[in-house]
Amino acid sequence: MCGIVAYLGDKQAYPILIKGLKRLEYRGYDSSGVALINGDLNLYKRKGKVAELEKFAKGKNVEGTVGIAHTRWATHGEPNDVNAHPHTSQDKNLAIIHNGIIENYNVLKEELINRGHVFESETDTEVLIHLVEDVQQNENVDLVEAVRIALNQVVGAYAMVIISKKDDGKLIAAKKGSPMVIGVGDNEFLIASDATPIVEYTRKVVYLEDEEMAVMERGKELQLKSISNIKHTPYFQELTMNLDVLEKGGYDHFMLKEIFEQPTSIKETMRGRLRIDDGVVWLGGIREYTAKLKNAKRILMIACGTSWHAGLVGEYLFEDLTRIPVEVEYASEFRYRNPIITEDDVVIAISQSGETADTLAAIKMAKEKGATILGICNVVGSSIPRHTDAGSYTHAGPEIGVASTKAFTSQVTILTMMALMIAKERGTISRSRYHQLVYELETIPEKVEEVLKTNDIVKKISALYKDSRNFLYLGRGYNFPVALEGALKLKEISYIHAEGYPAAEMKHGPIALIDEEMPVVVIAPKRGHYDKLVSNIQEVKARKGKVIAVVTKGDVDVAKIADHVIEIPDVDELLVPLIATVPLQLLSYYIAVMRGCNVDQPRNLAKSVTVE
Ligand code: M6R
Numbered sequence: 346m347c348g349i350v351a352y353l354g355d356k357q358a359y360p361i362l363i364k365g366l367k368r369l370e371y372r373g374y375d376s377s378g379v380a381l382i383n384g385d386l387n388l389y390k391r392k393g394k395v396a397e398l399e400k401f402a403k404g405k406n407v408e409g410t411v412g413i414a415h416t417r418w419a420t421h422g423e424p425n426d427v428n429a430h431p432h433t434s435q436d437k438n439l440a441i442i443h444n445g446i447i448e449n450y451n452v453l454k455e456e457l458i459n460r461g462h463v464f465e466s467e468t469d470t471e472v473l474i475h476l477v478e479d480v481q482q483n484e485n486v487d488l489v490e491a492v493r494i495a496l497n498q499v500v501g502a503y504a505m506v507i508i509s510k511k512d513d514g515k516l517i518a519a520k521k522g523s524p525m526v527i528g529v530g531d532n533e534f535l536i537a538s539d540a541t542p543i544v545e546y547t548r549k550v551v552y553l554e555d556e557e558m559a560v561m562e563r564g565k566e567l568q569l570k571s572i573s574n575i576k577h578t579p580y581f582q583e584l585t586m587n588l589d590v591l592e593k594g595g596y597d598h599f600m601l602k603e604i605f606e607q608p609t610s611i612k613e614t615m616r617g618r619l620r621i622d623d624g625v626v627w628l629g630g631i632r633e634y635t636a637k638l639k640n641a642k643r644i645l646m647i648a649c650g651t652s653w654h655a656g657l658v659g660e661y662l663f664e665d666l667t668r669i670p671v672e673v674e675y676a677s678e679f680r681y682r683n684p685i686i687t688e689d690d691v692v693i694a695i696s697q698s699g700e701t702a703d704t705l706a707a708i709k710m711a712k713e714k715g716a717t718i719l720g721i722c723n724v725v726g727s728s729i730p731r732h733t734d735a736g737s738y739t740h741a742g743p744e745i746g747v748a749s750t751k752a753f754t755s756q757v758t759i760l761t762m763m764a765l766m767i768a769k770e771r772g773t774i775s776r777s778r779y780h781q782l783v784y785e786l787e788t789i790p791e792k793v794e795e796v797l798k799t800n801d802i803v804k805k806i807s808a809l810y811k812d813s814r815n816f817l818y819l820g821r822g823y824n825f826p827v828a829l830e831g832a833l834k835l836k837e838i839s840y841i842h843a844e845g846y847p848a849a850e851m852k853h854g855p856i857a858l859i860d861e862e863m864p865v866v867v868i869a870p871k872r873g874h875y876d877k878l879v880s881n882i883q884e885v886k887a888r889k890g891k892v893i894a895v896v897t898k899g900d901v902d903v904a905k906i907a908d909h910v911i912e913i914p915d916v917d918e919l920l921v922p923l924i925a926t927v928p929l930q931l932l933s934y935y936i937a938v939m940r941g942c943n944v945d946q947p948r949n950l951a952k953s954v955t956v957e
Pocket of ligand 1: 698
């Protein structure tokens with residue numbers, strides 16, 4: 346949460362910073378700000394989106410070749426102009442941007458107030474920059490050393506950059522817990538929360554490690570050291586990201602673009618791993634842990650939100666195919682409930698961003714207790730992959746819409762491949778079933794392509810139900826997680842209350858809600874528990890509920906009783922979640938658009954939840 350971007354070089358910083366902020370707006374968008382040094386320190390901050398900041402700064406002095414900028418998701422203090430970053434030191438010489446939470450800020454603030462510091466905002470960040478200033482003055486050290494000493498007094502998480510009016514040729518950055526990438530170009534440095542603001546200027550990057558500081562000076566090499574003052578050698582990496590993925594490419598929203606990208610993103614997830622010529626699944630990233638997985642007494646899937654839903658599909662897949670017991674855990678609960686973890690457990694942490702604070706904390710805890718930790722993440726170089734023993738990237742490409750779409754189908758694709766690979770190793774799958782699933786998995790991108798052709802039908806259905814106040818989503822077996830995911834998608838972007846349920850559970854409570862006002866989305870493909878779902882649909886209809894059914898192409902039974910049907914191709918029961926989720930994503934999208942909601946940046950949400 347919160348996006349930071351900084352620039353030092355020969356170019357004008359302001360346009361680079363604003364463009365960078367727009368790329369990072371998915372991380373938070375309740376206020377934003379920029380600070381530039383050009384003789385003076387010019388600071389502009391505004392409540393609202395980056396566009397508000399741009400309007401505010403128009404016509405003002407935005408000159409300067411060094412600057413920092415921030416887009417905020419409020420933690421300490423309401424979103425307003427004063428609490429927006431950057432924050433400054435008391436003497437207005439230093440400015441800081443920060444992503445993370447300084448947990449002991451209250452204690453530090455009190456001490457600083459006692460020493461005469463006066464604070465303008467309610468933020469923990471302002472405390473940090475005052476602390477740096479205080480250390481510099483009292484210890485009589487240079488700014489870099491003052492930052493280092495101050496960081497040793499801080500408890501919490503940070504990715505922060507500091508600039509100084511007295512020294513406009515320098516950026517000082519540090520990180521712990523929150524992500525930070527440094528781009529090194531020709532006579533220029535860029536810093537950002539992820540690589541998207543950097544990639545068009547340079548592909549040479551360094552991912553800062555926890556408790557590491559970086560000093561960037563004009564005409565000098567990048568200098569790294571730990572906050573305990575040990576010099577580090579930078580490990581440079583090459584960005585492979587394609588710039589197109591950062592633009593809407595003709596779509597009205599990133600979410601719609603990402604829904605339509607799924608045939609390609611799923612293909613990318615399978616590339617080089619599903620070797621169709623020899624009919625083999627091979628995930629190189631977990632190769633060395635195959636034996637560990639094969640012999641695991643238990644697998645724990647740990648995740649949050651949509652990624653947790655992917656984990657639930659994973660539970661069905663793994664138990665079905667590998668016969669290893671699986672538990673799926675909300676990371677936020679798991680980390681605080683003293684769970685039993687043994688060295689024979691394998692934890693699979695699932696996360697699009699790779700930065701989710703609860704997931705990260707849960708895997709650190711499981712690691713301490715001796716479990717093997719594998720990761721399934723989308724963002725390369727993010728924190729979670731760096732804390733796992735091994736893992737597989739989903740390679741779905743940057744997901745910018747806050748509502749997760751293509752990341753989910755890619756996570757399920759990896760889980761399917763992993764389950765097949767381990768089932769084969771364990772001998773819990775027959776040769777013919779293994780080959781049938783491998784070959785069918787390979788056809789999923791074209792099946793998704795076919796599902797996307799339901800776009801217009803889904804749009805029409807959306808228009809009929811856009812004003813509904815509640816929605817129910819029902820599914821059984823593999824499609825129970827799909828129902829949960831459909832409901833989450835709808836509520837997060839359209840603000841309509843929606844619940845997902847296992848269809849058979851309906852009669853244990855939710856059936857009381859059903860009347861002519863209640864749309865019920867039922868995932869009812871031919872495979873699985875079709876007859877039972879037909880009965881559930883009858884039960885809804887008997888109470889005058891409106892049924893929107895996702896059915897297998899050519900279905901007649903459900904079509905006779907449902908109010909609307911959305912047809913999907915026939916695929917194996919295990920693979921249905923990969924295609925049945927897609928029309929539900931479209932349904933949420935169109936309903937949200939028709940209700941005038943900001944689908945890419947829904948209220949109160951952020952793409953990357955780096956606070957608990
Ligand atoms: O980046 P992660 O996959 O770890 O994020 C987990 C959740 O915050 C995320 O899936 C969230 O639920 C999305 N907004 C869902 O669309």
